[in-house]
Amino acid sequence: MILGIDTSCYRTSAALADRDGSFFDRRVLLEAPKGTRGFRQSEGVFRHVQTLPAVLSGLLREAGHPSIDAVCVSVKPRPADASYMPVFLVGEGQAIALAEAMQVPLYRTSHQQGHIRAAMVGNSAIADRFLAVHLSGGTTEILQCDRGLRVQRIGGSGDLHAGQLIDRIGVAMGCGFPSGPEMERLAGKGRCASLFPTAIRAETCSFSGAEAQALRMLAAGASCEDVAAEVYSVIARTLAKMLKEASLRTRTADVLLCGGVASSDFLRKMLSERLDRLECHLRLFWARSDLSGDNAVGTALIGLDLLNAEGKA
Numbered sequence: 001m002i003l004g005i006d007t008s009c010y011r012t013s014a015a016l017a018d019r020d021g022s023f024f025d026r027r028v029l030l031e032a033p034k035g036t037r038g039f040r041q042s043e044g045v046f047r048h049v050q051t052l053p054a055v056l057s058g059l060l061r062e063a064g065h066p067s068i069d070a071v072c073v074s075v076k077p078r079p080a081d082a083s084y085m086p087v088f089l090v091g092e093g094q095a096i097a098l099a100e101a102m103q104v105p106l107y108r109t110s111h112q113q114g115h116i117r118a119a120m121v122g123n124s125a126i127a128d129r130f131l132a133v134h135l136s137g138g139t140t141e142i143l144q145c146d147r148g149l150r151v152q153r154i155g156g157s158g159d160l161h162a163g164q165l166i167d168r169i170g171v172a173m174g175c176g177f178p179s180g181p182e183m184e185r186l187a188g189k190g191r192c193a194s195l196f197p198t199a200i201r202a203e204t205c206s207f208s209g210a211e212a213q214a215l216r217m218l219a220a221g222a223s224c225e226d227v228a229a230e231v232y233s234v235i236a237r238t239l240a241k242m243l244k245e246a247s248l249r250t251r252t253a254d255v256l257l258c259g260g261v262a263s264s265d266f267l268r269k270m271l272s273e274r275l276d277r278l279e280c281h282l283r284l285f286w287a288r289s290d291l292s293g294d295n296a297v298g299t300a301l302i303g304l305d306l307l308n309a310e311g312k313a
Helices: 041-062 088-102 111-119 162-173 180-189 208-219 224-250 265-277 297-309
Strands: 002-007 011-017 023-029 070-076 106-110 129-135 140-146 151-157 254-258 283-286
Touching: 002 041, 002 088, 002 111, 002 297, 011 041, 011 297, 023 041, 023 297, 041 088, 070 088, 070 111, 070 297, 088 106, 106 111, 106 297, 111 129, 111 140, 111 151, 111 254, 111 297, 129 224, 140 224, 151 224, 162 180, 162 208, 162 224, 180 224, 180 265, 208 224, 224 265, 265 283
Parallel strands: 002 070, 070 106, 129 254, 254 283
Antiparallel strands: 002 011, 011 023, 129 140, 140 151
């Protein structure tokens, strides 16, 4: 068994992965106060420190306290030298202590690579080289990847991320935070006229204009359902245009979609429809819904891959 730990902004996660493909998974959402759009990193660090011991204890009890062969932990948001967030220090510190106590290897990875690896579960038909779309509250990026999880950013948002747009408009409507599930339910009942234009320049998109337009619609008395539908529409249309360009530029037809926003069935349907309208025939591989949001399953699987590569598993 490989132990994976991930302490991202709003979820404390731990997982155990075995080389036969089975895994155990525990995660706790760090809920923000009603009416707010999250909390500061310092509060996140404190909440992870409070939550992680119970998450690990519950996971180990559920798995029957197995022997651990390695520990893998997410230590930063993405695989880049300047990538840093304090919340990941909580998981890294715990992982260092556990690996030393058990005298097993310690592997470090990034939160983004963990998302991609988790999304690969059940998607073995994807090509060796593929595009990945990471959609969450803190990331909207299009990446060129391979099965070794070498990642190169080729496009993304220059201001708000897709999840931020959803959360900001959701909180303005009175939804809880994160707002994704409530916003998706509203969008499914709304009428969409593609009122928000896409804002894309070269490889960079922007959602700040869509936020302003959505707030104006709400102030003018538009229904929450219609505004939510427009929010999802502008995200889907933006992604479709960017993916078409990225596919042509990289000559890559397979796309793996991961992150909490990518778990939306409504967005999945809209994106597929938009790509068809653009006559862009890509093969879309979606992360399993239960592995789309923040989790440590991908982190544990990366540890297993690295242990296997060293011939120790």
